[in-house]
Amino acid sequence: MSLVVVGSMALTAVSFSASAGAAKAKSPFNVLMIVGTTGPVAPPSDAEIQATKAAAEVINSQGGILGHQVKVQVQNDNLDPTTALSELQSAESGSSKPNLVFAGTTSNETLAMLPTLTRDQTLSMELAGSGVFDDPYQFALPDYLPTQAQAMVQAIQKKYPTAKKIGIAITNDAFGTALLDAYEPAITAAGLTYSVQTFAPTATDVTPELQALQATNPDVLIASGYGAIGGYILQDRANLGWTVPVVGDGQEGSNNLPALVPASALVGVSLCIQNVSVYKPLSQQSKAFNTFFKATQKMGSKFTQSIVLYSLSYDDLMLTALAAKQAGSITGPAIAKALESLKQPKVKPYVSWATEGFTKKLHVEQAGAVDYTLASPYTKLGMNLPLGSK
Amino acid sequence: MTTLWSGLSLGAVYALVALGYNVVFISSGIFNFAQASLLTLGTFFAYLGVVTLHLNPVLTILMATAGCLIVGLIEERVAIRPLSGKLSRAELVTTVGFAALIEGTIALIWGTVPLQVPFFGSTTVLTIFGGRIIPDSLVLIIFVIVLALALHVWYKYSLSGLASIAVAEDRVAAQLRGINVGRRSIVAFAMGGAIAGLAGILVAPQTYAISNLGDAIGLTAFIAFALGGTGSLLGATIGGLAVGIIEQEVARYVGSLYTNSILYVILLFILLVMPNGLFGRSTVRAI
Numbered sequence: 001m002s003l004v005v006v007g008s009m010a011l012t013a014v015s016f017s018a019s020a021g022a023a024k025a026k027s028p029f030n031v032l033m034i035v036g037t038t039g040p041v042a043p044p045s046d047a048e049i050q051a052t053k054a055a056a057e058v059i060n061s062q063g064g065i066l067g068h069q070v071k072v073q074v075q076n077d078n079l080d081p082t083t084a085l086s087e088l089q090s091a092e093s094g095s096s097k098p099n100l101v102f103a104g105t106t107s108n109e110t111l112a113m114l115p116t117l118t119r120d121q122t123l124s125m126e127l128a129g130s131g132v133f134d135d136p137y138q139f140a141l142p143d144y145l146p147t148q149a150q151a152m153v154q155a156i157q158k159k160y161p162t163a164k165k166i167g168i169a170i171t172n173d174a175f176g177t178a179l180l181d182a183y184e185p186a187i188t189a190a191g192l193t194y195s196v197q198t199f200a201p202t203a204t205d206v207t208p209e210l211q212a213l214q215a216t217n218p219d220v221l222i223a224s225g226y227g228a229i230g231g232y233i234l235q236d237r238a239n240l241g242w243t244v245p246v247v248g249d250g251q252e253g254s255n256n257l258p259a260l261v262p263a264s265a266l267v268g269v270s271l272c273i274q275n276v277s278v279y280k281p282l283s284q285q286s287k288a289f290n291t292f293f294k295a296t297q298k299m300g301s302k303f304t305q306s307i308v309l310y311s312l313s314y315d316d317l318m319l320t321a322l323a324a325k326q327a328g329s330i331t332g333p334a335i336a337k338a339l340e341s342l343k344q345p346k347v348k349p350y351v352s353w354a355t356e357g358f359t360k361k362l363h364v365e366q367a368g369a370v371d372y373t374l375a376s377p378y379t380k381l382g383m384n385l386p387l388g389s390k
Numbered sequence: 391m392t393t394l395w396s397g398l399s400l401g402a403v404y405a406l407v408a409l410g411y412n413v414v415f416i417s418s419g420i421f422n423f424a425q426a427s428l429l430t431l432g433t434f435f436a437y438l439g440v441v442t443l444h445l446n447p448v449l450t451i452l453m454a455t456a457g458c459l460i461v462g463l464i465e466e467r468v469a470i471r472p473l474s475g476k477l478s479r480a481e482l483v484t485t486v487g488f489a490a491l492i493e494g495t496i497a498l499i500w501g502t503v504p505l506q507v508p509f510f511g512s513t514t515v516l517t518i519f520g521g522r523i524i525p526d527s528l529v530l531i532i533f534v535i536v537l538a539l540a541l542h543v544w545y546k547y548s549l550s551g552l553a554s555i556a557v558a559e560d561r562v563a564a565q566l567r568g569i570n571v572g573r574r575s576i577v578a579f580a581m582g583g584a585i586a587g588l589a590g591i592l593v594a595p596q597t598y599a600i601s602n603l604g605d606a607i608g609l610t611a612f613i614a615f616a617l618g619g620t621g622s623l624l625g626a627t628i629g630g631l632a633v634g635i636i637e638q639e640v641a642r643y644v645g646s647l648y649t650n651s652i653l654y655v656i657l658l659f660i661l662l663v664m665p666n667g668l669f670g671r672s673t674v675r676a677i
Contacts, residue, residue, distance in 0.1 A: 043501075172647065199646045202606040204403070204597045207396040208642030228504040228598050239515055239524055240392065260506055260598070262513070 028071040029064065029330055031056065031317065032098035034087050034113065035127070036079035036105040044309050045105050047301065048127055049074055051310035052102065054295035055317035058349075065321045066330055073098075079105060081112030088113050092120050099330055100320055102127060102313070103138070107174075114138060123332040125316040133364045137336050140364045141312045141319070141352060143274075143371075148250065149182035151372040152222065153190045155272045156247055159374055160220050165193045167218030167244070169210060169233050171225050171251075172198035179224055179251065194218075201229050207236045214242050223248045223269075231260030238265035247272050247374065253384065254306050257377040263390075270374045270387055274367070276311050276352050278375045279383035289351045303382035308352065310382070315350040319357075322349060339363075391521025393642045394635060399527035399596065401634020402534040403429075406589050407611035408618060408626035409538060410582045416545065416621055417554040417578030419561065420481045424465055424489035426608030428583050430601065432458050432590025434496055437507045437599040440591070447510040447591060455587035461492065462583020466576050474572070489604060497601040507594035530592040531631075537585070538627035545623065554578065558621060610637070613657050619667025629668065 033052060035045045049072075056070040064070060075091070077084035084104050091098050101117060101124040104110040110126050117124045118135055126132075126140040133140070143151075156163060166187055170176045180196065187194045195216035197209035206229070213221065221244045223233045230252050237246065238261070246269045248257070253271040282290055292314050296303075301310065322345065324330050327338035342357040350356050353367045375384040410425035435457045439450025469484035509526040516523055545551035556564040557574045565571050597603055610633060618629025633653060640649045660668065 039497075039502075043503075197646070199641070202602075203646070204603075204606055205396055205400045205638070208393050208638045209646055211393060212642055228600050231504060231506075231598065240522060241515065256503070260504060262508075 026064075026067050026069075028096075029068040029100070029324075030096050030098045031070060031072045031100045031102070032088075032091050033072065033074045033102040034077050034084050034104060034109065035074065035102060036109075037074065037076040038078060041079060041105050044305050047305040047309040048102070048105075048313040050299040050301040051292075051296050051313040052317055054292065054299045054301075054310075055314045055321075057298070058291055058295050059317065059321050065324045066328070068330055070317070070321075077104065077109055079109065081108045084109040085112045085116065088116055092116065092122065098122060099332070100125065100317070102316065110138075121332045123320065123335050125320070127313065127316075133362050135363065137332050138363060139316075139336075139339055139358055141315055141356065142365065143353075143367045144362065144364045145178055145182035146186065147366045147368060148372075149179070149186035150189075151367065151369045152183070152247070152249055152272045153186045153192070154369040155372055155374050156220050156222075157190060157192075159247075159270070160245060163192070163219035165195065165216070165218045167213040167216060167221040168194055168196045169206065169213060169221060169223050169225075170196070170198055171201040171229060173201045175226075175251070176201070176224060179249065183222065199229070201225065201227065203229060204232065205236065206232050207240065210236050210240055210242065214240065214244070218244060220244065221246045224251045226251045226254055228260070230255040230257065234261045234265045234269060238262075238267075243268060246270070248377070250274075250308075253277070253375075253377075256379065258379070266377050269377050271377055271384055272372055273375050273384055274308055274352065275354075275371055275373055277307050277384055278373055279380045279385050286351070288347070288349055291349075292351045305382055307382040311352040315352045315356060318349045391519050392523070393521075393638050395518070395521045395523040395527065397635030397638035398531050398631055399523065399634070400638060401614075401631035402527070402530045403593055403597065403607055403630075404611045404614045404633050405534045405538070405627045405630025406585065406593070407607060408614040408630045409534070409541065409623060410585050411611065411615045412618075412621060412623055412626045413541065413585065414578045414582045416558045416623075417581075418470070418575040419558060420470060420575075421485070422465075422579070422582060423482065423485040423608070424469075424492060424604075425582055425586065426604035426611060427489040427492040428458050428462060428586035429589065429593060429607070430599075430603040431461060431492055431496060432586040432588070433507065433594035433597065433599040433603065434500055434505075434590075435587060436590040436594040437500070437505050440507055440510070441505070450591055451588060454590045455584050458583040458587030458590070459580050460583070462579040462581075462586075463576065465583075466579035470575065470579065471572075474575075489608075493601055493604060500599070500601065502601050504598035504600040507591075507599050509595040510591070524596075526592060526595045530589075530596065533589065533592055534627060534630070537588075538623050541623045550577070610653070613653055617657055617660055617667055619669040622667070622669035625667060625669030 037045050053072050056072045059070050075087040077087055101122055103113045103124045103126055124138045168183055170180055195213055195218055197213045199206050199209050223246050225233055248271040253273045296310050323335045323338035327334040339358050340360045353371050374387050376387050376389045378385045378390050407426050407429055414422040432454050435454035439445040439453050465488050469488045470481055473480050512525045545555055553569045554574050556569055557571050561571055614630035614633045615626055618625030637649045640652050
């Protein structure tokens with residue numbers, strides 16, 4: 001073999017080992033999840049952690065984020081904002097500064113961490129609904145409430161075209177109040193009228209509130225309550241013998257309604273939910289969904305929670321990876337800028353919404369009516385069956 | 391009329407907790423903040439019996455009663471007896487702590503997701519005097535009234551009941567008369583637990599078995615207790631039912647945002663006019 005060929009081969013081998021060495025030397029892309037892993041929110045937090053680790057696994061199998069392997073770390077903040085902030089500050093001052101933070105399970109923790117995240121220009125994804133949409137480095141994939149409300153009203157008008165008046169039975173906590181603030185203008189803009197009754201999320205009987213709504217003769221009832229209250233709304237409606245059709249929103253749909261109320265209380269009840277939440281066999285799902293589902297199963301998930309909890313967390317990381325690739329950088333400011341003007345790839349790696357992305361003004365997903373559908377309250381593998389199924 | 395039935399049904403739950411508060415208070419002079427949590431435990435025993443173990447209603451009631459009675463005894467032993475004889479009123483704190491312990495244990499074993507407990511009888515809605523009510527709620531209302539009457543008769547006419555009242559009126563004098571005041575306290579906490587367990591199978595179908603039920607009803611049941619008059623079992627029952635009716639009628643005709651405010655205004659008014667509540671007694675002492 002000639003000296004030139006041998007020399008070229010040697011040089012090539014050296015350059016490969018140098019680049020391999022350089023690849024080995026690339027620091028990990030650190031993802032820090034500061035969430036409540038104990039107490040009442042442990043099950044949804046577990047769902048979010050499994051899905052995030054699944055996304056990390058998928059990304060790493062494809063070479064990581066710009067060659068940086070994704071490493072997911074979880075810190076339990078016990079839903080305490082002070083603990084959440086301490087964990088964040090400890091991580092920010094440590095040797096493995098996070099590149100991406102999943103900031104809290106509830107908005108209280110998110111809001112406590114935001115100033116530090118902004119100061120340190122650390123990218124963060126929000127799992128709760130803090131209501132902050134213009135922080136430079138924070139983004140949220142759960143739908144912007146006004147677009148969610150518009151989608152709900154459009155779904156109702158499509159299913160019940162003769163409906164003129166909508167009744168709303170909703171909790172009077174912070175999230176319920178924010179939802180109501182979104183429903184009212186959406187209903188009015190659609191040329192419909194509405195009546196409202198609110199109640200405490202800890203109420204154990206909402207019969208009088210439903211009676212008050214019944215007296216206003218709505219054509220459709222929007223039900224919104226998370227936990228036991230979601231069941232009381234449907235149970236007390238059935239006890240009143242009120243047969244008004246019910247459309248539950250995302251909050252109502254987060255409950256396992258067939259486990260809370262008998263079948264007789266679910267007659268005439270549908271849920272307005274994201275398309276991703278509607279059950280289809282894997283053979284009918286997209287390639288991206290299959291990848292997401294199987295990767296999350298591999299993390300030990302049995303999909304005991306609503307599929308949306310998994311898909312949004314999975315998408316948070318997939319979107320971050322996509323933005324980093326488009327920015328050519330893994331720094332917080334660069335990824336944030338890319339997220340604001342994301343170029344949609346031909347093959348989308350995310351699953352929750354038809355199109356995902358943000359604007360400079362609003363760092364929250366703005367889905368549309370195309371992303372929602374009416375479905376059955378009955379579920380399979382964390383997803384709701386198509387309307388009319390049991 | 392449906393709103394009235396709804397109020398009576400909700401009020402029956404408050405009355406049960408207020409009865410428990412009174413039973414313990416009468417015999418020991420202690421306000422047991424854990425009573426609502428004991429009722430919560432009763433609902434989970436009902437779930438365990440009916441749904442998990444598929445027991446018949448009688449066995450479920452026996453299991454729930456015995457289980458909550460035992461927990462009541464444990465509470466007396468660990469949260470009350472060590473403070474006996476000390477004038478610190480620390481029982482107010484220890485019973486709150488025991489309540490948290492009960493709820494935490496429930497959450498650990500059964501989780502925090504609400505659990506449906508079917509009623510053992512018919513579920514067909516009844517129409518009575520023009521109002522709709524489910525059979526479970528009707529049975530619960532009747533049960534609370536019968537329980538209050540039974541307890542009232544026991545305290546008034548049985549030797550054991552009279553001894554309990556004597557302890558409440560004057561602990562030292564009762565001791566001097568040979569009444570075992572320590573045992574009275576144990577019996578009181580056991581009875582408080584038993585009441586909670588007995589009612590669990592009736593309350594659970596209405597409220598679900600849910601770990602934070604005690605937080606939702608404990609404070610309102612205290613209003614019923616104060617309104618009815620401390621130490622009065624019939625007062626606690628009437629107070630509970632009245633609070634339930636007021637709450638539901640206000641929610642129906644005024645708005646649910648105003649229920650708590652109106653309840654507290656009514657309580658304030660009653661206590662200003664009748665400091666011992668509607669049926670409480672004041673003791674006149676000769677000096």
